[in-house]
Amino acid sequence: MKLVTEGFALVPNLLSEVECDQVAQALVATETNGAGSRRLLQQAWCTALAHKVMSHPEVRRALPARARAIQCTFFEKSAAKNWLVPIHQDLSMPVAGRVDHPVLTGWSEKEGAVFVQPPDAVLAQLLAVRVHVDPCTMEDGPLRVVPASHELGRMEPDRAVQLGRTRGVAVPANRGDALLMRPLILHASSKSAGTSLRRVLHFLFGPDTLPHGLAW
Numbered sequence: 001m002k003l004v005t006e007g008f009a010l011v012p013n014l015l016s017e018v019e020c021d022q023v024a025q026a027l028v029a030t031e032t033n034g035a036g037s038r039r040l041l042q043q044a045w046c047t048a049l050a051h052k053v054m055s056h057p058e059v060r061r062a063l064p065a066r067a068r069a070i071q072c073t074f075f076e077k078s079a080a081k082n083w084l085v086p087i088h089q090d091l092s093m094p095v096a097g098r099v100d101h102p103v104l105t106g107w108s109e110k111e112g113a114v115f116v117q118p119p120d121a122v123l124a125q126l127l128a129v130r131v132h133v134d135p136c137t138m139e140d141g142p143l144r145v146v147p148a149s150h151e152l153g154r155m156e157p158d159r160a161v162q163l164g165r166t167r168g169v170a171v172p173a174n175r176g177d178a179l180l181m182r183p184l185i186l187h188a189s190s191k192s193a194g195t196s197l198r199r200v201l202h203f204l205f206g207p208d209t210l211p212h213g214l215a216w
């Protein structure tokens with residue numbers, strides 16, 4: 001399975017055109033700029049969408065038997081709201097609160113939520129699912145990933161940049177497609193060079209319970 005060997009896989013048509021329209025309407029009605037990621041998941045439409053995403057066979061297969069949605073982040077990119085993300089791995093996850101344990105590092109706070117960098121074994125159990133609300137062509141600043149880099153552990157910035165340059169591949173997507181990826185995969189994205197909207201809902205799923213005294 002591509003997700004296992006490469007650390008990412010594109011699932012076509014996870015949402016239908018009609019479902020994409022409904023999500024787009026819900027996003028317009030939701031104050032996504034001010035809303036924190038955790039609050040977005042508290043919206044009924046977003047919780048329902050998380051359940052739908054999690055019940056897809058490819059997503060189910062990639063998660064522990066008892067799993068849950070942890071976070072949903074909205075990324076909007078367009079000519080008017082343009083941005084890029086340098087190559088990186090997603091090393092932090094939101095948790096209920098701080099725990100003193102030698103393997104838990106990199107504590108931080110964002111939008112009132114506490115984040116920790118857990119050991120790689122915990123990160124390897126997490127799955128990000130990026131649901132494309134709009135088509136994302138090569139012009140629209142698609143995600144670039146380095147295939148199989150999720151197996152290489154945490155990386156020094158110089159090596160990450162080098163691998164991104166030499167082995168990075170862009171992952172364009174159609175409307176309704178979902179990109180599954182492991183948080184340790186190296187990824188980046190460029191500014192949009194086009195005129196379209198590139199809206200993505202980035203869900204993070206993980207095991208129901210956590211080790212080291214951590215809680216969601």
Ligand SMILES: O=C(O)CCC(=O)C(=O)O
Nearest residue numbers: 075085090143189200202
């Ligand atoms: O949506 C993007 O282009 C980048 C998002 C990203 O880097 C992330 O979720 O860690």
